[in-house]
Amino acid sequence: MTSITVRIQNEPFDINAEAETMTGDAHANVGALVTFTGYCRDEDGRLSALELDHYPGMAEAEIARICKEAAERWPLDALTAIHRHGKLQPGAPIVLVAASSRHRRAAFEAAEFVMDFLKTRAPFWKKEHPKDGTPGGWVDAKETDDAALSRWTS
Amino acid sequence: MTSITVRIQNEPFDINAEAETMTGDAHANVGALVTFTGYCRDEDGRLSALELDHYPGMAEAEIARICKEAAERWPLDALTAIHRHGKLQPGAPIVLVAASSRHRRAAFEAAEFVMDFLKTRAPFWKKEHPKDGTPGGWVDAKETDDAALSRWTS
Amino acid sequence: MKLVYFAWVREQVGVAEEEITPPATVATIADLMEHLGERGDNYALFKNASQLRAAIDQEHVDPATPIAGAREIAIFPPMTGG
């Protein structure tokens, strides 16, 4: 039974702290931990901040559904997903996915699967705030993100 | 130009500390960080310790060669690999690979590539120390580790 | 039923949520989008429904999904989190 943790928060997260709850003495059957952290890019110096709008309630529920699906596809010990919302500075961490398993392949694949689905199904929307004071705008969804899903269904 | 860091050490490592040198303000073009940590399993409670023999000099050189190959295949900002040696307890971290990039796919693939090659090409050998005091023995190489390499060459 | 909007859908409509009672002929999400598109300038975006996504009671649904029994319907652009 995979232990699933999902949190939606404005505060930063701590990779070590999450790793510690998933590994160590009490998890001595765990041989592999894969973490993915997504960061706010400055888009070649253009941005002063990125604002993340989200749908409270559904954000947690949808990410939990994605994690549950991953836990059914791979033999995981634990799976954690944390997504921040609000206004974030360039260089700030936005999202963390951590997967632990007996073997490395399952941990790698599950973490990438969660990220691929989270990108197109978790109800978050990014708005850019340019450095030059212009209004900026909402980020368009990427076709490459839709394409990334095809590898999990074919 | 990818910044490559390789360390062979007996001491534990710190995922946050490595992540911090690869991300943040000074790396605002980085959108993705993938870390892999390999842990010492207790093999269903059977082991009291795992001992890692290694070939000093070649261990660093070979892992650096693998990292350089990964940096040629994927557009990475930085790539770090740390491998411990000596006697380790169940639950202890053994190896860390961290890859940062503009986009997530490159970071995921590079980290998994380094681990797959490190498993079969880095000069380390594991010896098991059982809890029951019997002599234990050297771990056999796994065919699944050889098989894992085929996806990077086909 | 309660409608909730996010991102530029919320900005263009001008409210984050509102209560509506659509006519009985509005049976699906696609019907609802068309109905909203007729409500005036702030709702013009609903005429281009292919650019929009919807959720009923916090689960993704497609345009053909019936809205009967829905407590909360969310309408928003394609997602860009992660």
Add this chain to the structure above:
Amino acid sequence: MKLVYFAWVREQVGVAEEEITPPATVATIADLMEHLGERGDNYALFKNASQLRAAIDQEHVDPATPIAGAREIAIFPPMTGG
């Protein structure tokens, strides 16, 4: 030239490293393994060379690689790190 051994190769031979001067007929890694296999009980493992791996001057090599000019040759089992 200097030979270095690791893991159970080191344990069976009984030393971590040694200096040898092989005869001129020993041209390749495969020749070297065969030569070592004739040195007595502790070296019996070299008769089953397919279970062994080798490196010259800290780089992996295959059995057909010439050993001329090598400063340090390492012989060890398949690796099990990571």
